[in-house]
Amino acid sequence: MKSPPQGGTVKSQSPQLEITPELFQRQMEWLKRRGYQTVSLKQALGTPVELPARPLVLTFDDGTLDFWQHARPVLAACGFRATLFVVTGYVGGQSDWDRDLGEPARPLMSWGQLAELQRGGFEIGSHTHSHRPLTELSEDEARSELVQSRRLLKRELGAAPEFLAYPRGFYRPEHMRLARAAGYLGACAVILRWRDLLRCDAFALRRMPIKGNEPMSRFKLRLRLSRAVPLVA
Numbered sequence: 001m002k003s004p005p006q007g008g009t010v011k012s013q014s015p016q017l018e019i020t021p022e023l024f025q026r027q028m029e030w031l032k033r034r035g036y037q038t039v040s041l042k043q044a045l046g047t048p049v050e051l052p053a054r055p056l057v058l059t060f061d062d063g064t065l066d067f068w069q070h071a072r073p074v075l076a077a078c079g080f081r082a083t084l085f086v087v088t089g090y091v092g093g094q095s096d097w098d099r100d101l102g103e104p105a106r107p108l109m110s111w112g113q114l115a116e117l118q119r120g121g122f123e124i125g126s127h128t129h130s131h132r133p134l135t136e137l138s139e140d141e142a143r144s145e146l147v148q149s150r151r152l153l154k155r156e157l158g159a160a161p162e163f164l165a166y167p168r169g170f171y172r173p174e175h176m177r178l179a180r181a182a183g184y185l186g187a188c189a190v191i192l193r194w195r196d197l198l199r200c201d202a203f204a205l206r207r208m209p210i211k212g213n214e215p216m217s218r219f220k221l222r223l224r225l226s227r228a229v230p231l232v233a
């Protein structure tokens with residue numbers, strides 16, 4: 001999420017993945033008016049009869065501090081909760097894992113803030129330990145990313161995470177197996193291409209990316225597309 005313009009604001013190479021607090025608020029208020037109710041990933045993968053008529057899973061990757069500053073109050077005003085995926089090796093620090101791609105380092109939430117969110121009903125998941133794409137790692141390294149982040153989350157928040165989000169949405173079938181073996185109930189990918197809509201697996205959950213430079217009409221279209229395909233078979 002992008003902070004309001006101010007002196008010294010960091011610039012991103014990928015502004016489409018940022019959203020202003022004002023547009024985020026419009027999106028959330030629209031969802032609220034349409035009767036959407038947020039559920040956790042665990043609920044979404046559970047029994048359909050227990051879900052509200054219009055269930056919605058909101059997920060946020062990386063655990064940046066601007067979530068705490070800007071998104072949290074908007075979600076609270078709408079009565080919404082969300083699932084956050086954090087990079088355990090960087091909690092409380094800066095997101096400087098993509099510096100070589102020209103991405104700015106952003107301040108990240110602390111363990112104390114994550115614990116408070118968890119107490120408020122937010123689901124905290126793993127976004128691995130170092131945010132390196134699993135597809136660039138050896139199998140042992142990938143396993144270590146999944147296991148180590150799970151262990152740290154359990155130590156700091158008192159409960160092992162149930163879900164994982166693949167860094168940058170990149171994964172191969174062996175990463176789905178590794179995630180299952182590490183004890184996760186499922187893993188989130190990202191819809192990067194149209195054919196991704198055809199995937200149907202708890203370890204390749206399709207997330208519709210919401211881009212910050214799109215009008216509300218595009219946001220509504222994305223939502224309609226998301227509703228057209230089941231989360232898992």
Ligand SMILES: [Zn+2]
Binds near residue numbers: 061062127131167168
């Ligand atoms: Zn990420």
